[in-house]
C-alpha cells in the first residue's frame with residue numbers, strides 16, 4: 209500500500225492507501241482521520257487553527273489536568289498540552305501496513321507560568337519535571353494514539369490525562385454508545401451526582417457530560433459508537449491504561465455559548481474520551497506512564 213508523510217509549518221499529513229490523518233503541532237492535535245475519503249473525526253467549522261486557542265475538535269490531548277481544579281486555579285481547564293506547540297520528532301515506523309509519527313513535549317516547551325500553576329497542586333509546590341512523547345500510528349482501518357509520560361525529576365508528582373476524542377456522526381439521534389452498562393458515573397450536568405449506567409446502548413437527546421469510572425470492557429461489551437444511519441460504520445474505542453471514559457455532547461444551550469462551535473454542530477458530533485481522570489495518577493521519580501487508544505472501523 210502506498211505510504212506517505214507530508215509536513216508543513218503547521219501540521220503533518222499521513223496517508224496509507226486511501227486512509228489519511230492530519231496532526232497539528234499545536235497541541236499535537238489529530239484533526240482528521242479519513243477512511244476512503246470519509247471523515248471520522250469532528251472539527252468545528254469555527255475551530256481556531258492558528259495556535260491561539262485549543263482546537264475545537266479532533267483529538268486534543270488533555271494533560272496534566274482534566275477540567276478545572278481548586279488546587280490549581282491558574283492552570284487552564286484541561287491543562288497545557290492542548291495549547292502548547294509540540295516538537296516534531298519525525299517518522300518512527302513506515303511499513304506497508306502502518307505509518308507512525310512522534311511528537312515531544314517537555315518543561316522547556318511550556319510557558320513557565322503554567323508550570324508554576326501546575327506546581328501549586330504538588331507536594332512542596334515543586335514544578336514537576338516531565339518529558340512526554342506522543343505517537344500517532346495510522347493503519348488501513350485504525351488510528352492509534354500512544355502517550356508516554358516520564359517523570360524526569362527526583363520527586364513523585366500527580367497528573368490526570370485524557371484523549372478528548374471528537375467523533376463525527378451522521379445524526380446524533382441515530383447514535384448510541386455501547387460498553388458502559390453497569391458502570392458508575394459522575395454526572396457533571398447534575399452537579400456531580402453519581403449513578404450507575406443501566407442502559408446497554410446510550411442515546412443522546414440532551415446535554416450529556418458524564419465521567420464513567422473504571423470502565424471494563426470485553427469483546428461482548430466493547431466501547432463503541434454505533435450509528436443507525438446507513439453507510440456509517442461503527443467506530444470501536446480500544447484502550448490501554450485509560451480506565452475512565454467521558455461522554456460529552458454540549459447540546460443546544462452550551463453549543464450557543466461556545467464561540468468556536470456552531471449552534472447546530474451538536475447534531476453531528478459526540479465526544480467519547482478515554483482518560484485517567486477519576487483519580488490522579490502518581491508518577492514516581494524516573495518512571496514512565498504509558499497509555500494508548502486505538503480507534504478502529
Ligand SMILES: O=P(O)(O)OC[C@H]1O[C@H](O)[C@H](O)[C@@H](O)[C@@H]1O
Nearest residue numbers: 262285286396417418454456479
Ligand atoms: O470547552 P473545553 O474546555 O474544550 O471542554 C469541553 C468539555 O470537555 C469535557 O468533555 C468535559 O467533561 C466537559 O465538561 C467540557 O465542557
